[in-house]
Amino acid sequence: MAEDSRVWKDRLYGQFARIGKALGSPRRLEMLDLLSQSPKSVESLARELGSSVANVSQHLQILLEAQLVATRKQGTFVIYRLANETVAQLLELLETVSEECLADVRELRDLYLTQRDALSPVSDRELEALIQEGTVYLIDVRPPSEYAAGHLPGALSIPLPELAERLQEWDPDRPIVAYCRGRYCLYARDAVEVLRDAGFSARRSEVGVREWRRRHSSA
């Protein structure tokens, strides 16, 4: 029976490893991150990733087989989404562990997210207070479909490519906080740069929408 137990363990960990292997590819990890913002088609994932549609589709089959994603049809489009909330949490935790353990991750963040922003990002607590007070413009600079899938309360959807031509919509004396896809996205940083160049008082938040919602969910 000790031998049965060994065999059972091998099979069990073989199954666990299916999830691990699914997360063992940079492409698939980025796909999962993109899907955590909103459901997407194969083609739109391919554009975001700079990969071929065929390649993206093959990776999606792997994620599907591991049941980390699910699909629905919309005409000729297959819309992929994360299978459930726990998959999103797993992804976030993998990134947290990566940042804690790997100096290379911290260095990559330093490259673009630390050195050039003399003002540190707004903390989550500050953000909560600012949202409550309603004293800032809160802008979501992700693509509109991601805003539509879920956004912070009171946020305006100002996709980054449109930002420069919408500056006149705002009172230059009212501060702006920009956010995007979370800790590993450069959109908010780019937005703050554009805004400050235009004379606005702007800072960014590194909060993720899903993480914010989880923390502020009412059961």
Place this chain on the structure above:
Amino acid sequence: MAEDSRVWKDRLYGQFARIGKALGSPRRLEMLDLLSQSPKSVESLARELGSSVANVSQHLQILLEAQLVATRKQGTFVIYRLANETVAQLLELLETVSEECLADVRELRDLYLTQRDALSPVSDRELEALIQEGTVYLIDVRPPSEYAAGHLPGALSIPLPELAERLQEWDPDRPIVAYCRGRYCLYARDAVEVLRDAGFSARRSEVGVREWRRRHSSA
């Protein structure tokens, strides 16, 4: 600069994938699970896994390189341990996701952990109450080194191989709750079988020690 951004993303997700790849092997996942119970030598991991020392050592180098584990020397022994608590949480979450998503995992549990135990495991809430009341024997059937590294309050260390010859130590009228390494370990199930065959009123808990401690930590 959009090209810079793409390159930065590729490097970042390449780093995240280092963690994913480290978790993409059944052997390494089982090693991490074993280390979450207590620090261990290469040789003891090899015994538990039924693998060669050389093979285990190579996998440990991969985990070391991904900084998921750390080491200390003890004579000729190299003692490996989990790098930090977040690694343990990542592992638990990967197993949770595996069980939610993969029917094969649920089936493997059914094989040994569902069908033959007519009495379901003690829930965590029941266990808390039982520990408070002090009305049961709570026995930890893991190896002594794992008990020493951390155990539930009030638990006795009764390693499974010794159980059968220690039955006379207990009042047959007092119920027993056995626990081991958590949801994916068969020791408590085996212990309960031995105890019931000897006429004891015995149930098992599927709680993991680390998970229990996290929930009951005083800051």
Place this chain on the structure above:
DNA sequence: CAAGTATTCAAGCGAATACTAGAATATACA
């Protein structure tokens, strides 16, 4: 039914990975 669009599948190629076997290294002790 034909054409267009989106997606998936299959095959090939090169790179990466897991295990084994044996050698090399590190540490402790007499």
Place this chain on the structure above:
DNA sequence: TGTATATTCTAGTATTCGCTTGAATACTTG
């Protein structure tokens, strides 16, 4: 210094993985 024990390293082999290319499939529309 030599021996024993524990661990790591190296090389070879078999298998798996990731990407590309082109074909096949699925769906929609006219």
